[in-house]
Amino acid sequence: MRHARALPLSRRGLLAAGGAVGLGALVTACGSKGGSDSGDGGKGGSWSFTDDRKKKITGDSAPEHIVAYIGAAAALYDFGIDQQITGIFGPSKLKNGKPDVQAGDFPVDHAKSLGNVWGQFNVEKYASLTPDLLITNMYDPGALFYIPDDSKKKILDLAPSAAITTGRVSMVEPIKRYAELAKALGADLQAKKVTEAKKRFEKASEELRTTVKSHRIKVMACSASADLFYVSNPKINADLIYFSELGVDFVQPQKTDKGGYFESLSWENADKYDADVLFLDNRTATLQPEALTGKPTWSKLPAVKADQIAPWSSEPRFSYAGAAPLIESLTKAIQDAKKVS
Template structure:
């Protein structure tokens, strides 16, 4: 399947490694190409105090009303959800999705989750150890989702996984970052986290300060383009679908909006020969391990000649964000530092 008809979830969440893997198997894009309160929290944390004594209910972004006789205490989460929940004080018992690099260190996508204290039931796309999941006796599975599909839950195992414990989905596309952060906060609170704890309130203050500190378009008007790259293709992010880039526009930053978004959404696919289609003073490049690196992109002649490239105004960015106040404060602080160095070209 070509990039133009690839499901919208295929780009910003999975990373280019998945895009290429899907292509290889004929489904992809580029043909060349311990639970909430499970352990005592540190002083000042927002960790939950354990399972509640009464029934638990929550309506997720599928409109699905989840019910349990008591608050779930054994939570399994996809790494993006785990990273967000961790920052709100919830401690999953296990994670799935990219959390450990080949050298054994943490994948940045897992945030502050202590991967030495959680079980792993899968580290790459389409890897989900159902038997281990069942053995953990989970009360709840939490994952982000694009459209209606829970992210990194294999379709072939979805029916079995749904029978083991309730699943909770948080929609990641078509909404702004603060909306998603708020939703994860609601999930965390339902699991017993204290949203008034210093861990959360201090992170919220840092988030607000970082957003306010971004260079004002009135004083420094910069055209910003967010991209990712593969061997044959440069993808330009569509802010309407990408929560983080959408939020940058809401803050007033001038972000490139592709005029010919692919059918699946999320981006416009361009050959590297057409990398100069849009003018930009600053280029933000997907910095995950799966994506083409900036130095590799600079070997593409058309890209190398772009004004932002020749001016060294090309910066790495986290295209699969951590939807918590702490995670986004870190992202905005880095972006602010990068933009403060840039100039209008």
């Protein structure tokens, strides 16, 4: 969620700047639903992959120099893709030099950064990496995440691009698609690291499904900035869609902003909805509880009084390894919560 300048209020406008905040069925197999194809799993010979724009990317061999949005790089890394990713863009490092939460386990120092914040994408540096493939998320149809509009044409002219849909679908879909892309690039999806992560994801999902049946708790996914409080839409955000499929009872905002991802409220109206647990956006550009104590409405929220606030990775890592801890965290928050709304 985001907005750093006069961006349209959409997932693109909110997520990018760090949150406009100013700031189901479990997958049992990968590659089962069309959309991708590769010659021999990226191990030599011809290579191809069809992305979620239905664009087919082909080559004489698998890409060796990949530049990826940090969230995409992190997901691919979880599936076993590492050395090919030579460039990244998006929030990969904090001001103190430590990896941003959105980098996941990806070794950020092993790739050149083309820009760490919304609007930054060094085209000259990108060209110097002789990219074979550009990879990013697609929260809104056709919108390549973190690719600046003013340099989009130059960027896309330099190398083929692959976009994975990460909004308006259940989280299991982009996870499956990143697995398919990783396999096409040469990853071994039967590697222990991957299969163990998948088992953890499935176990966590079933535990959440069981928990919500016995704990009648209302959850509000939200994000905070200095001027506004955002209530996220569980029917648009991929992770919230999946959690809803597992039975989580989310607050449904009545009047979402353009794009449908959230309803923005002034702090005077931050108590518009009742909730037992606040699922609070934890990205570095958003405000956290300790920075919100001066907001009277915040302090009066029943969930805040009860200290029932759980961190929400509102821009999740679309991999089993990335998603499992998020599910476990939400499950614990619901298990520990009492009814206060």
